[in-house]
Amino acid sequence: MRLSAAINSFKSSNLISWKTTGKLQQTLAGCIELSGKTLHSGKVSKVKIWPGFAGEGRYFEFHSNLIPASIDFVRESLLCTTLCKDGYKIRTVEHLLSALEAKGIDNCRIQIQSLDSEDTEVEVPIFDGSANAWVEAIEQVGRKEALDRCGNNVEKLAPYLSEPFYVSRNDSFMVAFPASKVHISCGIDFPKVPAIGCQWFSSAALDDSYEKHIACSRTFCIYEEVEHMCSMGLIKGGSLDNAIVCSAIRGWLNPPLRFPDEPCRHKVLDLIGDLSLFARSGSRGIPMARVISFKGF
Template sequence: MSLSAAFNSLKSSNLISWKPTGKLQQTLAGCIELAGKTLHTGKVSKVKVWPGFAGEGRYFEFQSKLIPASIDFARESPLCTTLCKDGYKIRTVEHLLSALEAKGVDNCIIQIQSLDSEDSEVEVPIFDGSASAWIEAIEQVGRKVALDRCGNNAEKLAPYLNEPLHVLRNDSFIVGLPSSEVRITCGIDFPKVPAIGCQWFSSSFLDDSYEKHIASSRTFCIYEEVEHMRGAGLIKGGSLDNAIVCSVTKGWLNPPLRFHDEPCRHKVLDLIGDLSLFAQYGSQGFPVAHVVSFKGGHSLNADFIRRLSGINV
């Protein structure tokens, strides 16, 4: 498919208008290679992120299968975002995708493998529970203008929200409001966990803002829920080294926090990663809008993207 044909086939609805950003699509200037323990399975996996061609976007390669980082392949899974195709699954993609979207790495090939060559399921490493390792790796190799397979560059487009949009699940919601720039406002509420309580955080989507205020925020959990989650086959690789843990009665078990509202900022990190799944053909995934999320999560984020695509949920 040519680039012009690809852009003509961008997913759209009356809610979205695709407009030029004034920038050329980017990719990595070299290969990133990182390995580490995973959060939910506790296994070790290895990731190589290679430069990609303009107009081809971001996609994973696992067991010789290609799985685009697209909402078309997102499946509901507890406590993470999972991509599935032809019986193969890649779990916990949100932190890596968040870093790639924020740093403008529009096209890349993400090769991932586990130590067991027979696995049909693999998970992205958790590192310290934030996106810092990915940001540092991207900065180290740098970025360059992406060229297509014929040697041509391509303009980067962005999806502008034309009218208000919302999705609801019980007392959780995400609202998108038309705006001339990307802005994110996020709220969480844990009334039974006083050390967390109700928090709000708001930020623009500028490169330096993400690095300074969002990327280093770590995933968090409630100590009293750990046994139940492990009984459900989750967070087998979780520890005080890759998450901040809060007790209902004792507060934070592994301080200090990097920000007083670190849990809320981490929800913004996740939201950016999940909404990057709206990206197509090297375009921007996160919509140009003011996105307001309250008590959101991966499933609600996916519902929001599907609504952007004109799919009723």
């Protein structure tokens, strides 16, 4: 079971109730525009993020097609999170959505385009493999209260968990417990890659620690798996500039790491982005719970 299936199980579990956070929905105070090379296709794409109306949430616009950043539109894909609607695909959305969720941007229109106008799928730029570029851009333009199309503000809701939730596949699992605050823990285990090994990282994901300890953590890969991934048409745009690469024999090929447990911190970054897909109508996606994930959910 992949993460999308786990979140769908969570969504349909009848253990969730939506309650006010005591805050109002937010959006960007200005427009963000960034472009760069993508990880898997290797193409260049351009992203413009516009302020959005309260109650409309986060959604992508690609060739005039609107694709909500929702679990309802997730399709299974290797090594990235992909949204799909009416034959159009947006790939590798997790870093951008992680930054938007953590920074409290509840409503926005994410206009994305490839340099090839004939493409029916497009990918979010990878930059240095972290969420830093998005966080810095959000900080630069700022945040403001979102208003609906009638000029009214809207309360921000959050999903609350009423009972523990558990889902697993083999030795991978995700478990969530009711809590008064959001807390996320991720574990990874690479016994054949000693430089990584078994790691755990925990964070109160929506506080200031996101920028300092999570957003700057880069995606990683195993050097011995690169040729196989390339043969599958993946990581065409991958390089030592947008990922940290570890060899089972030689260790890290492009040190230094930003943190000793940077790979595990990046998994928390990804998980925040994926959980953001649980959001609806400008609500928060991450549930009010202690969430624990192990080995790649």
